[in-house]
Amino acid sequence: MENIDRDLQSIQDVRRLVEKARQAQQEYCKFSQEKMNKIIEHVAESAGLQAERLAKLAVEETTFGNLPDKIIKNKFASEIVYENIKDMKLVGILRDDKDRKVLEIGSPVGIIAGLVPSTNPTSTVIYKSLIALKSGNAIVFSPHPKARHCIAEAIKVVSDAAVEAGAPLGMVSGMSILTMEGTHELMKNVDLILATGGSAMVKAAYSSGTPAIGVGPGNGPAFIEKTANIKLAVKRIMDSKTFDNGVICASEQSIVVEKCIKDEVVDELKRQGAYFLSKEQSEKVAKFILRANGTMNPQIVGKSAQKIAEMAGITVDPNARILISEQTTVGKDNPFSREKLTTILAFYCEENWEKACERCIELLNNEGIGHTLIIHSNNEEIVKEFGLKKPVSRILVNTPGSLGGIGATTNLVPALTLGCGAVGGSATSDNVGPRNLINIRRVAYGVKEIEDIKNFVSNCSDRETSHTVLDISDQYIELITKKIAEKLSL
Known part of the structure; x- marks a missing residue:
């Protein structure tokens, strides 16, 4: 009975987090790109200052990797990712093509579920939070149980910094009662899943009925x-x-x-x-x-x-x-x-x-x-x-x-979620960045009338017919020429 109660508690916790994230995101998505930029700048700076402390927590809890490199990964996730995305235009009018009369508008997807692995726990939280906030989205994390404490601390660092800079409370949050049932509930009630973790979890994300961006195993x-x-x-x-x-x-x-x-x-x-x-x-x-x-x-x-x-x-x-x-x-x-x-x-x-x-x-x-x-x-x-x-x-x-x-050592998009493309069972082959977390709405003005289309199709048909006639005529002339040549040879 105790396990059932915990499952129900986890599901209820998730519903509360998603509802709070939904309310926060509806307010946040009204912000200008400039205001969002100031928020992610403060988040990146705050996370960078906590890079060593978070790295220590990750090594102590998981026993994976080593401290100096964990610090570098946290710095990479905060400073290098930030430098790459800081000048991107992702919300509002992205492009106004006067010649083609098409207007492109960036629109956040809404609420993102962030699945976090135990191998790169704190750096993944920092990275996913930055690309979500940059693109106007709220994010709710599902921590790996073996890294739950360091992930929770990383979430707190990012959330506190976002609120300090003017973001509504609830834009960055994480599950506190960890069960598979709770994670499945999260994946069903968000707008997009950003899945980094084991194959089983990634498959579950793609089977959830919610759009997902996942990764497969590496074996390079x-x-x-x-x-x-x-x-x-x-x-x-x-x-x-x-x-x-x-x-x-x-x-x-x-x-x-x-x-x-x-x-x-x-x-x-x-x-x-x-x-x-x-x-x-x-x-x-x-x-x-x-x-x-x-x-x-x-x-x-x-x-x-x-x-x-x-x-x-x-x-x-x-x-x-x-x-x-x-x-x-x-x-x-x-x-x-x-x-x-x-x-x-x-x-x-x-x-x-x-x-x-x-x-x-x-x-x-x-x-x-x-x-x-x-x-x-x-x-x-x-x-x-x-x-x-x-x-x-x-x-x-x-x-x-x-x-x-x-x-980090190439000019690929700095990212800790690496898509494997359709061949690898992934929705993208990109190094996932904030551009993967928006929808692009297109406003397209009419430039032709239906009569223009009919005339175009008619002209195409006439050209095809004339080509056919010409082909037949050429074949006929070739045949007559051949017959004349045969008679002259006689």
């Missing part, structure tokens, strides 16, 4: 092509995979190399702190990557190489930064060929770049289709070939996967 291969600067490519991969201990979904999951440079790449990886597991060690580590139901084991998420080795009962170099297992197969039953949000990489060697290309596609089809691929190469033609053939939404060239994918 990193291909080192023979023209690459190998030392720099390895550095970027190592920096990326160790950033917050690999919890960003765009981080590399496998390295694929050509046979002709394998030895050089392996030597460089070892020199920079990679530890290659033996067959026996790989078997022990493999047991910890997946749970019995085939999903990623949360015990390994965001852990250091040393911690994973300790859990697996193996001894590795005390300075090892990454654990690497050389593999030759790809499949659901091979945990090394799947998404590993931790300091583990698979390593594949292929005969040439064409075979490496096929291996990368195989890895993506196994898991992570539509998400991200990384290529290290100085051959522009091969880069283009990868761009044309790979079933992903972002191909990152000569950059760390984790920070390149979220737009």
Whole structure:
């Protein structure tokens, strides 16, 4: 009976939050873009000042990742995201095309449900709050249970700052009684779901009957092509995979190399702190990557190489930064060929770049289709070939996967929700920003009368008929000419 009561309490809590958010948003959407801009400026500044404190809370509660990188992610979510969106025009008149007589008006979608993962808890709250407020929307968060306290604190920081700057109370809020029933109630009663989290939750968002923007799992291969600067490519991969201990979904999951440079790449990886597991060690580590139901084991998420080795009962170099297992197969039953949000990489060697290309596609089809691929190469033609053939939404060239994918080391939109496109089961292939959170209303003036359309269609029909007659005439003349020629030859 107690569980049922808690479910009902959670549902009631959600209904209250949504009602309050609805009232607040109806007032907020009347604000000018300039007034909204001042609010998000203050929110970004306040969140940035709390970046370290929120990062500490996240690490202590989840045990995922590490403090210095969590601070960077909070700063990224507040300062870099803000710099990217601050000058955008998203509400009111966006464009007035005098020539075509079409007026475009930005309109908020209303209330957004923000699903928050445990891997990037506080940074996701900051980022989603900023893009929601910028686009005139209220947001109600559903925290991951394993990060509920740090997420609640991040919500408080953002909400307090928004109210201080003039936003109505209720524009940013979060569930306090966490149940699946409550989250489902939230998803049914909002206007849009912004889902970042596990596959089950994302699928639930798309099945809720409410429009949703979700993401799929990442399983990005990193291909080192023979023209690459190998030392720099390895550095970027190592920096990326160790950033917050690999919890960003765009981080590399496998390295694929050509046979002709394998030895050089392996030597460089070892020199920079990679530890290659033996067959026996790989078997022990493999047991910890997946749970019995085939999903990623949360015990390994965001852990250091040393911690994973300790859990697996193996001894590795005390300075090892990454654990690497050389593999030759790809499949659901091979945990090394799947998404590993931790300091583990698979390593594949292929005969040439064409075979490496096929291996990368195989890895993506196994898991992570539509998400991200990384290529290290100085051959522009091969880069283009990868761009044309790979079933992903972002191909990152000569950059760390984790920070390149979220737009920190590339000019992609800075974001912590990365769409996977239709091929990956997502509603968008974008790095999600505030433009994804508005509807565009179009005011279109009449420029033709129905008689103009009728005349146009009639003229098209006449032209088609004349072409047909001309074609027949040409064929007839050709036939007569041929007959005359035959008679003259006789």
